[in-house]
Amino acid sequence: MNYLPNILFAIALVFGIGYFVRNVRKLIRNIKLGQDVDVSDNKSQRFKNMVNIALGQSKMVRRPIAGFLHVIVYVGFIIINIEVLEIIIDGLFNTHRFFSGIGDLYGVLIGSFEILAILVLVAVIVFWARRNVIKIKRFWNSEMTSWPKNDANYILYFEMVLMSLFLIMNATDASFQAMDSGNLISQYIAPWFSGMAESTLHLIERTAWWVHILGILVFLNYLYFSKHLHILLAFPNTYYASTKPKGQLDNLASVTKEVMLMMDPNADPFAVPDEDNDETLEKFGVSDVTDLNWTQLLSAYTCTECGRCTSSCPANLTGKKLSPRKIMMDTRDRLEEVGKNIDANKGEFKNDGKQLLGDYITKEELWACTTCNACVEECPVSISPLSIIMDMRRYLVMEESAAPVELNNMMTNIENNGAPWPYNQMDRLNWKDE
Amino acid sequence: MKLTVPTMAQYMAEGKQPEILFWVGSAGSYDDRAKKITKAFVKLLNAANIDFAVLGTEESCTGDAAKRAGNEFLFQMQAVTNIEILNAYEIKKIVTACPHSFNTLKNEYPSLGGNYQVFHHTQYLQQLIKEGRLKITNKSFKGKRITFHDPCYLGRANDVYEAPRELLKELGIDVVEMKRHKRTALCCGAGGAQMFKEPEKGDKDVNVLRTEDALQTNPDIIATGCPYCNTMMTDGVKFKEKEAEIEVLDIAELLAQSSNL
Ligand code: SF4
Ligand code: SF4
Numbered sequence: 001m002n003y004l005p006n007i008l009f010a011i012a013l014v015f016g017i018g019y020f021v022r023n024v025r026k027l028i029r030n031i032k033l034g035q036d037v038d039v040s041d042n043k044s045q046r047f048k049n050m051v052n053i054a055l056g057q058s059k060m061v062r063r064p065i066a067g068f069l070h071v072i073v074y075v076g077f078i079i080i081n082i083e084v085l086e087i088i089i090d091g092l093f094n095t096h097r098f099f100s101g102i103g104d105l106y107g108v109l110i111g112s113f114e115i116l117a118i119l120v121l122v123a124v125i126v127f128w129a130r131r132n133v134i135k136i137k138r139f140w141n142s143e144m145t146s147w148p149k150n151d152a153n154y155i156l157y158f159e160m161v162l163m164s165l166f167l168i169m170n171a172t173d174a175s176f177q178a179m180d181s182g183n184l185i186s187q188y189i190a191p192w193f194s195g196m197a198e199s200t201l202h203l204i205e206r207t208a209w210w211v212h213i214l215g216i217l218v219f220l221n222y223l224y225f226s227k228h229l230h231i232l233l234a235f236p237n238t239y240y241a242s243t244k245p246k247g248q249l250d251n252l253a254s255v256t257k258e259v260m261l262m263m264d265p266n267a268d269p270f271a272v273p274d275e276d277n278d279e280t281l282e283k284f285g286v287s288d289v290t291d292l293n294w295t296q297l298l299s300a301y302t303c304t305e306c307g308r309c310t311s312s313c314p315a316n317l318t319g320k321k322l323s324p325r326k327i328m329m330d331t332r333d334r335l336e337e338v339g340k341n342i343d344a345n346k347g348e349f350k351n352d353g354k355q356l357l358g359d360y361i362t363k364e365e366l367w368a369c370t371t372c373n374a375c376v377e378e379c380p381v382s383i384s385p386l387s388i389i390m391d392m393r394r395y396l397v398m399e400e401s402a403a404p405v406e407l408n409n410m411m412t413n414i415e416n417n418g419a420p421w422p423y424n425q426m427d428r429l430n431w432k433d434e
Numbered sequence: 435m436k437l438t439v440p441t442m443a444q445y446m447a448e449g450k451q452p453e454i455l456f457w458v459g460s461a462g463s464y465d466d467r468a469k470k471i472t473k474a475f476v477k478l479l480n481a482a483n484i485d486f487a488v489l490g491t492e493e494s495c496t497g498d499a500a501k502r503a504g505n506e507f508l509f510q511m512q513a514v515t516n517i518e519i520l521n522a523y524e525i526k527k528i529v530t531a532c533p534h535s536f537n538t539l540k541n542e543y544p545s546l547g548g549n550y551q552v553f554h555h556t557q558y559l560q561q562l563i564k565e566g567r568l569k570i571t572n573k574s575f576k577g578k579r580i581t582f583h584d585p586c587y588l589g590r591a592n593d594v595y596e597a598p599r600e601l602l603k604e605l606g607i608d609v610v611e612m613k614r615h616k617r618t619a620l621c622c623g624a625g626g627a628q629m630f631k632e633p634e635k636g637d638k639d640v641n642v643l644r645t646e647d648a649l650q651t652n653p654d655i656i657a658t659g660c661p662y663c664n665t666m667m668t669d670g671v672k673f674k675e676k677e678a679e680i681e682v683l684d685i686a687e688l689l690a691q692s693s694n695l
Binding site: 251252255258318369371409411423429 | 643
């Protein structure tokens with residue numbers, strides 16, 4: 001017996017999965033570069049959110065066409081992956097269609113896979129057309145440079161090829177066709193190959209089988225570099241997303257400490273700071289990715305670059321530079337850059353003179369945000385670009401005093417008169433007699 | 435009509451506690467347009483004989499705009515100062531006609547020591563009507579085309595979509611919804627401290643785009659529930675030179691007008 005194919009298969013599997021694990025490790029390392037944040041509250045609500053939004057796709061279907069097609073591809077992909085299990089068993093143990101022993105049920109299973117495969121194929125073609133032929137606007141905003149556009153198309157090509165290979169594999173499998181159970185779609189493809197010698201047919205079947213499984217392994221490893229990572233990260237991201245009302249911004253604890261000290265009449269203003277609590281190095285707000293908390297970094301890797309946020313952003317809709325999707329893409333790009341820097345410098349980050357603020361995201365973008373939460377509401381995987389925008393504004397104002405002049409005036413007014421306008425606090429009740 | 439607007443200090447002097455505190459907010463106190471909304475709401479409170487009070491000169495900006503401009507220090511200073519006063523008066527319930535104050539008091543004050551039950555005035559008015567304390571009999575707005583602009587800090591920020599619409603229904607009005615409404619409503623452009631600065635470079639102002647949304651419904655009245663939205667939409671209507679045909683009114687003003695208050 002010839003074990004060569006099985007050995008080759010095992011090697012491919014080990015490499016494919018090994019490299020994937022390596023990438024996942026890197027991913028986790030990078031996400032952990034973020035600040036700590038307490039996400040231990042509301043466990044049951046978080047779980048519900050994950051089930052509804054990630055598993056149940058509840059936010060995808062708000063845009064019915066894209067949502068419906070996405071559900072097909074999503075369900076198709078998950079279910080067809082049962083078939084991958086069989087492929088792996090066959091590949092390793094030299095069996096052929098290992099599960100076919102289960103009898104009629106096998107036909108039902110493969111039959112439904114075939115139907116799903118054809119549906120996925122159609123959905124993916126429509127997706128491709130929406131991007132490349134109909135050119136739906138949100139796929140053509142300025143941050144959709146060549147890589148993001150190509151990435152999206154590569155994913156679609158991958159899926160088209162994988163689905164086609166699956167069907168061809170079934171169509172050219174003489175023994176499977178002979179079973180005549182479960183070949184719901186492939187029976188119509190089989191005639192294309194009729195008249196071919198049995199050996200040719202077998203060769204095509206084997207080729208399709210091999211390319212299919214190798215393709216899946218390549219695709220698995222493509223995830224890390226792609227927006228397609230969302231198929232995995234949508235789950236943790238929807239779990240860790242904020243469960244508070246969307247209008248609620250966190251109160252910076254470091255600021256609270258100082259404010260309480262200032263307001264406390266018993267505090268000694270000249271007291272020498274306690275050595276243990278010395279937090280003079282505390283930085284207010286965010287200027288680089290490592291200042292963000294880890295859930296924000298997780299979000300950056302989760303972003304599907306779908307642009308639903310940007311297409312509902314009032315600033316973007318009125319021609320401002322701000323695009324919430326770009327905020328997420330920039331965060332991911334910078335985080336990748338920092339990660340590579342760490343890899344290249346033996347685990348230590350070497351200052352590269354760059355940061356997220358300024359080198360990636362400009363002040364002009366940050367100041368255009370109305371904090372309207374439309375982006376947060378729209379995001380199908382519960383990302384808040386707004387939280388990153390707010391954190392960076394905090395840095396601009398509290399560390400750099402770099403607010404626009406009018407905002408500085410507004411803040412001076414609040415400080416002096418308790419109102420954003422230059423009115424006298426003592427006139428606050430005058431309206432009742434006017 | 436003379437308004438009755440007692441202050442907390444007065445209540446305190448008499449050793450009494452009002453049922454609810456009306457948080458007027460900076461816009462409601464100083465902005466000429468917003469003051470009309472404040473007064474309309476007070477008229478309704480007076481008509482319903484509500485025991486309410488204001489802080490008057492003891493009230494200070496909630497700090498919403500400062501926080502969203504990025505100045506967490508100033509926000510927390512404001513918050514702590516306000517909380518000190520509110521807690522000293524043992525305030526339990528607060529109503530405000532400003533969604534920004536509503537959001538800040540309700541969501542951002544608790545972790546700094548300020549725990550209150552906070553209502554937007556549309557929620558509170560709806561409750562008063564339900565309890566039969568405020569009666570709306572006149573349906574003079576019936577037949578008018580009225581659309582409602584959801585304030586971001588009431589709608590998306592706090593998921594309050596129905597209270598304002600229920601009130602409009604009380605007035606016999608069938609709201610003509612804009613294409614983008616409730617969850618998908620477009621911002622008026624004022625939030626996040628934009629109210630106080632020039633917009634960044636672009637090809638249109640946000641309030642103009644939102645006004646165009648509203649104009650598509652062909653309205654007689656654009657109703658809203660936020661002093662900032664009111665300003666933005668009023669400016670938008672002027673920009674479109676429609677101010678002769680279209681009024682921008684707060685829900686409290688609609689209620690007060692229909693009751694001839
Ligand atoms: S919150 Fe800011 S970034 Fe998000 S949609 Fe609104 S304006 Fe755009
Ligand atoms: S942040 Fe959310 S809505 Fe925006 S592009 Fe990413 S996944 Fe889509």
